[in-house]
Amino acid sequence: MNDVAEKAPPFAFLHGQAVIEKPEDLYIPPDALEIILETFEGPLDLLLYLIKRHKLDILELPILSITQQYVAYVELMTELRLELAGEYLVMAALLAQIKSRMLLPVHEELEEEEDPRAELVRRLQEYEQYKLAAENLDQLPRLERDILVARALVDESEVPVAETPEIALKELMLAFADVMARAKTFEHHQITTESLSTRERMSQILHYLSENDGQCPFTKLFKVEEGRSGVVVTFIAMLELIKEQLINCLQVTPSSQIYLSLQLQE
Amino acid sequence: MCVMRRVSDEQLIELIEAAIFVSETPLSKKRLRETVLKEVAASGVRVDEAIRSISEHYQTRGVQLVEVGSGYRFQACKRLTPWLSHLWQEKAPKYSRATLETLALIAYRQPITRGEIEQVRGVSVSSNIMKSLQEREWIKVVGFKEVPGKPALYATTNQFLDYFSLSGLNMLPELPEQHEVKIDQMLSDPSVRESSE
Numbered sequence: 404m405n406d407v408a409e410k411a412p413p414f415a416f417l418h419g420q421a422v423i424e425k426p427e428d429l430y431i432p433p434d435a436l437e438i439i440l441e442t443f444e445g446p447l448d449l450l451l452y453l454i455k456r457h458k459l460d461i462l463e464l465p466i467l468s469i470t471q472q473y474v475a476y477v478e479l480m481t482e483l484r485l486e487l488a489g490e491y492l493v494m495a496a497l498l499a500q501i502k503s504r505m506l507l508p509v510h511e512e513l514e515e516e517e518d519p520r521a522e523l524v525r526r527l528q529e530y531e532q533y534k535l536a537a538e539n540l541d542q543l544p545r546l547e548r549d550i551l552v553a554r555a556l557v558d559e560s561e562v563p564v565a566e567t568p569e570i571a572l573k574e575l576m577l578a579f580a581d582v583m584a585r586a587k588t589f590e591h592h593q594i595t596t597e598s599l600s601t602r603e604r605m606s607q608i609l610h611y612l613s614e615n616d617g618q619c620p621f622t623k624l625f626k627v628e629e630g631r632s633g634v635v636v637t638f639i640a641m642l643e644l645i646k647e648q649l650i651n652c653l654q655v656t657p658s659s660q661i662y663l664s665l666q667l668q669e
Numbered sequence: 670m671c672v673m674r675r676v677s678d679e680q681l682i683e684l685i686e687a688a689i690f691v692s693e694t695p696l697s698k699k700r701l702r703e704t705v706l707k708e709v710a711a712s713g714v715r716v717d718e719a720i721r722s723i724s725e726h727y728q729t730r731g732v733q734l735v736e737v738g739s740g741y742r743f744q745a746c747k748r749l750t751p752w753l754s755h756l757w758q759e760k761a762p763k764y765s766r767a768t769l770e771t772l773a774l775i776a777y778r779q780p781i782t783r784g785e786i787e788q789v790r791g792v793s794v795s796s797n798i799m800k801s802l803q804e805r806e807w808i809k810v811v812g813f814k815e816v817p818g819k820p821a822l823y824a825t826t827n828q829f830l831d832y833f834s835l836s837g838l839n840m841l842p843e844l845p846e847q848h849e850v851k852i853d854q855m856l857s858d859p860s861v862r863e864s865s866e
Binding site: 442444445446447448490494526529530531532533534535536537538539540541542543544545546547548549550551552553554555556557 | 687690691693732742743744745747750753754761762764766767769770772773774776777789790791792793831832833834835841842844845846
């Protein structure tokens with residue numbers, strides 16, 4: 404056993420005695436360390452690793468030695484220029500803080516005071532819990548790796564295939580053009596009514612007035628059945644006629660009936 | 670009302686067996702009833718009985734009927750996978766520890782926010798992990814927590830259950846225990862306290 408240990412570096416004996424004596428020295432070949440460091444999932448993971456490596460119970464976390472080791476790792480990480488996440492430094496600060504609190508004398512009367520390690524131990528345990536849960540999850544049989552789904556095909560000749568034709572962009576364009584054409588017709592329709600009426604309505608009004616002794620009440624000229632646009636058109640026609648001085652607008656007293664009359668030819 | 674067709678038990682078994690085989694996704698009893706059995710007079714008890722009978726029939730065969738998150742599917746017996754996998758060139762994807770830990774937290778602690786995941790893991794969760802888990806449709810946003818910032822709450826999906834061949838979340842391996850009692854003991858026992866070195 405001894406002569407083997409002399410020939411080979413101690414770190415090679417994972418299951419030998421030589422390794423068990425070594426951990427205190429934090430001896431890990433730099434190459435191996437680099438690989439290890441890259442596989443850590445964060446400061447909690449690194450702490451757990453350190454605790455495990457020293458076969459320590461999380462619950463008996465020896466803060467001083469763990470802090471020393473942790474800081475040594477963080478320094479090595481910097482030296483190796485690994486991307487050092489701020490989380491690692493936060494943890495180093497937390498460890499230092501816990502250590503300093505533990506150095507303070509304990510007041511026996513202050514029973515309520517919590518062990519400064521408690522919070523960290525809780526977090527470590529919680530993290531370990533989910534780290535194990537993740538490992539269990541990885542062990543679960545899963546599709547692609549362990550499970551192959553068995554499927555059968557349907558005999559195509561027997562199945563009434565519901566054809567969903569491919570729609571080419573061209574067809575989509577044609578369909579759209581169709582809609583546009585219809586919309587255009589609709590638009591035209593509206594425009595015709597409007598342009599047609601003002602002039603036409605002006606003559607209608609003049610005609611109506613001349614047939615009714617040259618005058619009639621304002622409201623009489625509106626046909627509500629024509630709707631809003633009809634009413635508007637009639638009104639514009641009236642204004643147009645007044646402007647052209649073809650008709651007169653009369654009101655005897657405020658808020659009484661308004662009358663329209665043909666302009667008397669002079 | 671359409672006329673419900675009467676079928677014998679054997680016919681019902683055939684129909685359900687074929688339906689599960691040809692369905693692209695696992696077939697639930699509900700979907701079975703809404704599609705294949707729409708015009709078939711078959712009580713829930715008879716459907717259950719048919720499924721049980723199919724499952725029994727395949728006990729001694731190379732494929733098996735299993736129930737996963739979104740329904741029933743047939744799959745090759747697990748012990749055959751090493752041989753069967755030679756049919757495919759590419760290896761099954763491996764998932765990083767970060768991905769698995771994130772997924773485990775969502776699975777066991779759902780609904781959970783990203784911040785809560787980060788709290789437990791002690792590191793920030795990369796957006797890529799959350800994105801790829803959502804793209805695989807293993808997790809989805811189920812709501813927003815009523816705290817400042819209204820962070821999204823994540824939960825696992827039926828597709829997650831399907832992938833890991835689980836019929837429900839209760840089939841997840843039990844969460845490793847925390848030793849709460851031991852922590853309290855440690856805190857009350859002054860002898861465990863470290864001496865000031």
